[in-house]
Amino acid sequence: MTRETTVRIAMNGVTGRMGHRQHLLRSILALREQGGLALGDGTVLWPEPILLGRREHALREIAERHGLEHISTDLDAVLADPSVDIYFDAQVTAAREEAIRKAIAAGKHIYTEKPTATGLDGALELARLAREKGVRHGVVQDKLFLPGLRKLKRLVDGGFFGRILSVRGEFGYWVFEGDWQDAQRPSWNYRAQDGGGIVVDMFPHWEYVLHELFGRVTSVQALTATHIPRRWDEHGKPYDATADDAAYGVFELDGGVIAQINSSWAVRVNRDELVEFQVDGTEGSAVAGLRNCRVQHRGTTPKPVWNPDIPATEPFREQWQEVPDNGEFDNGFKAQWELFLRHVYADAPYRWDLLAGARGVQLAELGLRSAAEGRRIAVPEITL
Structure with missing residues (x-):
């Protein structure tokens, strides 16, 4: 018997080229088009993106074009929502570290583009915070x-x-x-x-x-x-x-x-x-x-x-x-999204974490x- 589980993902930075094309269109929406992600035990994950960013008109246009319901320009409000499971970041690098730090504090699982921070100290601190909080974390290594x-x-x-x-x-x-x-x-x-x-x-x-x-x-x-x-x-x-x-x-x-x-x-x-x-x-x-x-x-x-x-x-x-x-x-971005979702919801192994991201920084x-x-x-x- 199939059990569908909705996974609410806050996607920050989807108005940018990479966040929009590779992560939203070619990954998350592609997973929805194939009927979700089957975990092999009867569970099917259904990703529900929340489009997050600074330009409301751009977010609304993307949402309307693809039949999506949820947009927001308020990061703190989205992170305070207990139904949001995962925070994804594809913003400009300078804004990423603070947003991920807030998401970790809110107990969200973290998936992010790289570089994870503007300096090694910040990147290592994010990895430490995520480990201490006990959240799952991954870095795009497409x-x-x-x-x-x-x-x-x-x-x-x-x-x-x-x-x-x-x-x-x-x-x-x-x-x-x-x-x-x-x-x-x-x-x-x-x-x-x-x-x-x-x-x-x-x-x-x-x-x-x-x-x-x-x-x-x-x-x-x-x-x-x-x-x-x-x-x-x-x-x-x-x-x-x-x-x-x-x-x-x-x-x-x-x-x-x-x-x-x-x-x-x-x-x-x-x-x-x-x-x-x-x-x-x-x-x-x-x-x-x-x-x-x-x-x-x-x-x-x-x-x-x-x-x-x-x-x-x-x-x-x-x-x-x-x-x-x-x-x-x-698609490589979609393949890594699938691995990360399996890591979060099926405890599958995953080694491309925030510490791996810190090595790149x-x-x-x-x-x-x-x-x-x-x-x-x-x-x-x-x-x-």
Whole structure:
């Protein structure tokens, strides 16, 4: 016999690009479209979102478009409602820490985008508070659920690479300045005083990708830049970009693996996907993007010879083999939402918690410090 259980989720920040498209539309509303989330014991969870934010007209428009009933601009009132089970945060980074702190105090389970706070001390404090309160907590680590990286993880787990030597990542695309074409990212991303910057945005991603697939980051050396110093905001007004829009990082990992990752909002794409990782090992190599993954085994590796006097004749890209899907890949954000809901309501294991989120904040903080001081900095292991 099926038992439907309504799960009321306060969703803060759904008027933003990520909160709206990936978390509301592609995750929560997608779960409703499939009839809820079955836990396997006859229980079906039915998510009921409460759209939370500062702009009531924008919230109302989203609610009406999707047939939703509940909106609010009053965070405290929503958190005081005992029927609300989960607080989700996809706000701008600068507003996140205080809101999560209030939600923990109200006894709500926490699910949040990253970075979880503007500094390591705040991120660790959130993890401590959640543990002391006894609430369940999770941090979005969506890249782990991308088809390309799931294929890459399968190769790692299967021993395909032998001893892994290095990882090279390229991420980014050209974000228009906003004068003659609208920018694809909000202007606060380029103001340090508002919590912007590509290090703060992307190093938390690189921390969990490297940690989960290859080993814990033990040191970081970063060079940052503000390549585009002047941009135009959503109202067409010029402003000074005070945050970094590019970062070039070298990371040492447990076990001796060296990772190099370039992140830039001022680069034009000449690769198959917006992010790609090349992994080289003694037995084989792979290149993984958002969806695809290609490999070259030791036994099929060609033997190129450097000769700048003649044109290259080898079809290098054609010498790689595509890794098959071998399974169905759902939207990564939705897949992680399902895991978190199972964690809260079925006691399923879940390791991407606020402490994991604090590791990402730590790496961003140390990356910025490395760039400011011009040196390599050790990344100590953190615990509560």
